[in-house]
Amino acid sequence: MNPTRYSEQEIAWLQSVDRDTVWHAFSQMSNYAGLIIDRGEGNWLIDIHGKRYLDAASSLWCNVHGHCHPAINRAIADQLEKVAHVTNLGMSHPETIRLAERLIRLAPESLKHVFFCSDGASAVEVAMKIAFQFWKQSGAAPQERNKFLVLGNAYHGDTIGTVAVGGVEQFHRLFQPLLFPVLRGPCPYGSRMHSERSEAVAQKHLDAYRSLLEEHAREIAAVLLEPLLQCAAGMVYHPPGFLKGMAELCREFDTLLIVDEIAVGMGRCGRMFACEYESVQPDVLCIGKGLTGGYLPMSATLTSRRIFEAFLGDASQTLYHGHTYGGNPLAAAAANATLELTQSMLDSGTISDRTNQMKTELEGLQSMSMVRRVDQLGMLGVVELGGPSNDPLRRLSKRVCEELLLEGVWLRPLGNAIPIVPPLSISHAELKLLFDSLRRVIQRVAMEGDNSGRLAH
Numbered sequence: 391m392n393p394t395r396y397s398e399q400e401i402a403w404l405q406s407v408d409r410d411t412v413w414h415a416f417s418q419m420s421n422y423a424g425l426i427i428d429r430g431e432g433n434w435l436i437d438i439h440g441k442r443y444l445d446a447a448s449s450l451w452c453n454v455h456g457h458c459h460p461a462i463n464r465a466i467a468d469q470l471e472k473v474a475h476v477t478n479l480g481m482s483h484p485e486t487i488r489l490a491e492r493l494i495r496l497a498p499e500s501l502k503h504v505f506f507c508s509d510g511a512s513a514v515e516v517a518m519k520i521a522f523q524f525w526k527q528s529g530a531a532p533q534e535r536n537k538f539l540v541l542g543n544a545y546h547g548d549t550i551g552t553v554a555v556g557g558v559e560q561f562h563r564l565f566q567p568l569l570f571p572v573l574r575g576p577c578p579y580g581s582r583m584h585s586e587r588s589e590a591v592a593q594k595h596l597d598a599y600r601s602l603l604e605e606h607a608r609e610i611a612a613v614l615l616e617p618l619l620q621c622a623a624g625m626v627y628h629p630p631g632f633l634k635g636m637a638e639l640c641r642e643f644d645t646l647l648i649v650d651e652i653a654v655g656m657g658r659c660g661r662m663f664a665c666e667y668e669s670v671q672p673d674v675l676c677i678g679k680g681l682t683g684g685y686l687p688m689s690a691t692l693t694s695r696r697i698f699e700a701f702l703g704d705a706s707q708t709l710y711h712g713h714t715y716g717g718n719p720l721a722a723a724a725a726n727a728t729l730e731l732t733q734s735m736l737d738s739g740t741i742s743d744r745t746n747q748m749k750t751e752l753e754g755l756q757s758m759s760m761v762r763r764v765d766q767l768g769m770l771g772v773v774e775l776g777g778p779s780n781d782p783l784r785r786l787s788k789r790v791c792e793e794l795l796l797e798g799v800w801l802r803p804l805g806n807a808i809p810i811v812p813p814l815s816i817s818h819a820e821l822k823l824l825f826d827s828l829r830r831v832i833q834r835v836a837m838e839g840d841n842s843g844r845l846a847h
């Protein structure tokens with residue numbers, strides 16, 4: 391506990407205005423009572439009462455180097471002395487140019503151009519528009535390709551376009567009347583930690599996508615997928631080989647491959663890009679979240695030269711798309727500093743050490759009666775709770791996260807799953823503290839359940 395710098399009246403005022411005025415994302419406001427964070431120190435958040443929380447969710451998978459990192463703070467402060475904003479429409483800035491060059495140097499070789507946006511959904515929106523327009527003006531025979539082939543349970547953001555390609559019942563079903571039609575294949579449920587049958591599982595799903603492509607390839611502008619792991623779908627890990635297989639199908643059926651690395655990219659998956667695991671060269675790649683270390687909103691859509699060149703010509707071939715803050719120099723400065731840190735952590739083996747520690751901890755949880763599944767890709771882990779029957783236990787993960795908060799660990803549930811997505815900068819001791827707390831709380835909740843007869847299994 392740290393001393394608070396707020397009086398009781400100030401705290402009461404902040405809580406009441408927050409509840410009554412701020413409409414919080416993905417939150418039922420009728421009974422809202424969230425934390426109010428005053429500041430961050432390294433991997434910790436400190437609320438207005440002075441209580442400290444380990445930010446084990448990296449402030450929604452973004453703050454890969456924690457909070458108030460001196461190098462990122464300095465990069466932003468230095469840039470602020472020069473200029474805060476320069477439009478990307480017909481203008482540029484050295485920091486933004488340096489970032490574009492850096493991204494192309496780091497990204498899969500197929501990618502040569504960078505379109506800057508503001509958040510994950512806008513990066514996916516522009517990826518889809520680029521793919522659609524590409525076919526209209528590429529080569530000698532322009533083609534009308536207005537469908538996207540997407541994965542079951544996909545999540546790519548909350549704008550109408552990204553909701554159309556999404557498939558998470560709870561988030562997307564209501565908006566169906568507003569959405570354009572898409573082709574949807576199965577969700578490739580697999581595992582990274584338990585991959586005994588993975589080849590057969592990958593092949594089964596690839597066969598289903600082959601059938602869809604055989605029938606519809608000429609209508610499909612692009613296959614859009616989150617590679618290796620569908621995070622918001624409830625941490626669905628794909629069987630190894632599925633991504634590579636999908637990339638090969640895209641080549642065989644001459645359609646584009648868009649990969650959404652907004653959650654898994656930027657070092658989060660244990661490599662800079664998830665595509666590296668299966669040596670995949672996508673046509674378009676979207677990044678966001680950890681790009682600026684969670685400091686400022688910025689995302690980017692990277693494309694191949696072939697795609698970029700289809701937009702060269704007269705005014706009618708222009709990509710008429712843009713976001714006011716795309717390429718913002720403050721965000722670019724944060725991103726350059728972040729990527730330098732991430733790269734050096736990848737090179738020094740720090741991320742792989744932490745990943746191995748997380749693997750051991752997750753394996754240790756596996757034997758607990760209330761734990762149905764653990765899995766991991768780099769610094770993206772999951773603990774799924776429940777017994778043999780799913781339904782009565784749906785709120786377990788929520789209860790566990792509420793109890794964890796009392797212990798000073800912040801994690802956010804996703805259905806029955808608890809994603810474990812801590813900062814890449816988490817220390818050995820902090821990661822141990824996280825899992826010690828998680829083990830203790832799961833045990834306690836299971837015992838309370840047993841005592842009340844509700845959770846016994």
Ligand SMILES: Cc1ncc(COP(=O)(O)O)c(C=O)c1O
Pocket residue numbers: 509510511512514545546547548616621622650651652653678679
């Ligand atoms: C895979 C993926 N794509 C897109 C998005 C949307 O990003 P944003 O919330 O920044 O719009 C998310 C957000 O969680 C995501 O996980």
